[in-house]
Amino acid sequence: MAAHRKTLVIFGAGGDLSTRLLLPGLGQLLAADRDIELELIGASNATISTEAWQDMLRTAFAKGGADPATTEPVVARSRYLVADATSADDLRQILGECATPPALYFALPPAVTEASCRALDTIELPEGTSLALEKPFGTDLASAVALNRLVSRLVPESRVHRVDHFLGKSTVLNLLGLRFANRIFEQNWNAENVEKIEISYDEKLGLESRAGYYDKAGALVDMIQSHLLLVLALTTMEPPSTLDSDDLRGSMAQALRATHLWTGDPHLVARRARYTAGTIDGRDLPAYADEAGVNPKLNTETLAEITLTVDNWRWAGVPIVLRSGKALDDTRKDIVVTFKPVPHLPTGLTGATAPTRLHIALDPNGMKLDINVNGEGDPFTLETVSLETDLSAGQLDAYGEVLAGILTSDPSISVRGDVAEECWRIITPILEAWKNGDVPLDEYPAGSAGPSHWR
Numbered sequence: 001m002a003a004h005r006k007t008l009v010i011f012g013a014g015g016d017l018s019t020r021l022l023l024p025g026l027g028q029l030l031a032a033d034r035d036i037e038l039e040l041i042g043a044s045n046a047t048i049s050t051e052a053w054q055d056m057l058r059t060a061f062a063k064g065g066a067d068p069a070t071t072e073p074v075v076a077r078s079r080y081l082v083a084d085a086t087s088a089d090d091l092r093q094i095l096g097e098c099a100t101p102p103a104l105y106f107a108l109p110p111a112v113t114e115a116s117c118r119a120l121d122t123i124e125l126p127e128g129t130s131l132a133l134e135k136p137f138g139t140d141l142a143s144a145v146a147l148n149r150l151v152s153r154l155v156p157e158s159r160v161h162r163v164d165h166f167l168g169k170s171t172v173l174n175l176l177g178l179r180f181a182n183r184i185f186e187q188n189w190n191a192e193n194v195e196k197i198e199i200s201y202d203e204k205l206g207l208e209s210r211a212g213y214y215d216k217a218g219a220l221v222d223m224i225q226s227h228l229l230l231v232l233a234l235t236t237m238e239p240p241s242t243l244d245s246d247d248l249r250g251s252m253a254q255a256l257r258a259t260h261l262w263t264g265d266p267h268l269v270a271r272r273a274r275y276t277a278g279t280i281d282g283r284d285l286p287a288y289a290d291e292a293g294v295n296p297k298l299n300t301e302t303l304a305e306i307t308l309t310v311d312n313w314r315w316a317g318v319p320i321v322l323r324s325g326k327a328l329d330d331t332r333k334d335i336v337v338t339f340k341p342v343p344h345l346p347t348g349l350t351g352a353t354a355p356t357r358l359h360i361a362l363d364p365n366g367m368k369l370d371i372n373v374n375g376e377g378d379p380f381t382l383e384t385v386s387l388e389t390d391l392s393a394g395q396l397d398a399y400g401e402v403l404a405g406i407l408t409s410d411p412s413i414s415v416r417g418d419v420a421e422e423c424w425r426i427i428t429p430i431l432e433a434w435k436n437g438d439v440p441l442d443e444y445p446a447g448s449a450g451p452s453h454w455r
């Protein structure tokens with residue numbers, strides 16, 4: 001008998017998230033044979049037949065590269081139910097169809113997910129029910145606290161999977177091996193040796209028809225509040241003794257609890273900008289404010305950069321810069337750790353010395369260590385060389401890994417409730433300062449490196 005038996009119910013089954021990311025990841029997971037016996041139910045308020053849903057599954061699984069021989073049994077058994085995820089009657093009926101513990105995946109807008117959780121609060125849930133909620137988890141600290149309170153009434157914390165697909169990226173998980181399996185790095189991973197840490201996720205992509213969601217989020221909430229703060233947590237946390245969910249998430253939470261704005265003043269340590277019309281790789285992009293569905297009065301930023309400090313013995317005094325933006329000229333997606341200069345360079349060794357730097361690429365996978373060595377020719381003239389390597393990619397894409405956690409009842413790479421709240425707590429002063437309008441919204445042409453005066 002299979003070790004993990006689950007019924008995965010996907011609400012918002014035919015939607016963009018489900019067909020573009022979730023189902024291809026699920027196909028990979030099924031093909032990877034992680035000992036999961038799965039029943040799959042698609043649900044949404046769109047009227048489609050089970051046959052049409054099964055065809056949708058075949059297409060999405062093929063997109064993820066899964067061998068149809070491994071996925072077809074799940075497809076052939078899968079059903080589609082027309083249902084309103086916010087109706088207690090519909091939810092009761094769906095839960096009644098689950099022969100094994102249900103994992104309810106809300107591939108829905110956050111407000112609908114919340115309404116669905118309220119409806120679930122009025123009915124009895126089968127033993128072993130688990131919930132998977134997409135980001136953003138709440139719209140601010142107060143709403144995240146309220147949502148945590150609501151979901152805690154439904155199922156235990158170990159069965160709440162707050163999804164953040166960055167935690168499923170093999171590039172992000174590589175941090176664990178890199179940091180904790182090499183004395184050379186961990187011994188120097190502290191304020192005594194590190195000058196600064198930068199975590200960047202710059203994209204060439206523009207709004208991509210996502211105004212309905214993005215215009216209310218902006219770069220700060222869309223990327224920094226969730227993904228990049230979790231990357232910060234994995235980069236700065238103390239070594240957990242095991243990768244068990246309590247240990248791993250406990251270490252992450254502890255690092256985030258120590259995280260604050262550098263100098264504490266949101267006006268000085270956070271900046272924002274928005275793209276105007278421009279060209280990226282020969283593609284013309286309209287100004288963000290002219291994109292369909294955008295409300296220019298919301299002053300939504302498409303580029304955000306903030307500086308933080310992790311106030312503990314290990315990191316006090318080390319600035320940590322988080323930055324993410326859209327419609328930029330380059331895709332810089334990495335963690336860069338810049339080490340301090342050596343305390344003394346022997347007299348006689350000359351030449352420009354760049355700092356020792358470790359670059360961990362988040363996409364595509366890779367790692368580069370810049371070090372100073374004796375140069376070619378004159379042996380006493382230094383030069384900087386880079387030791388580079390590709391890092392092995394995981395067997396599964398990020399969503400495949402996320403689903404593996406949900407379907408094997410392992411919450412290690414799900415965001416714990418207190419962690420979600422900490423992420424909101426950290427950016428709250430910035431959100432308030434930006435809402436008050438006393439921080440300028442700079443501009444940059446799409447296809448540039450950002451506002452010229454930022455460089």
Ligand SMILES: O=C1O[C@H](COP(=O)(O)O)[C@@H](O)[C@H](O)[C@H]1O
Pocket residue numbers: 203205222223363
């Ligand atoms: O969650 C999100 O992430 C993507 C970037 O992640 P990737 O894995 O697709 O590179 C970002 O484009 C999107 O705006 C954001 O909502």
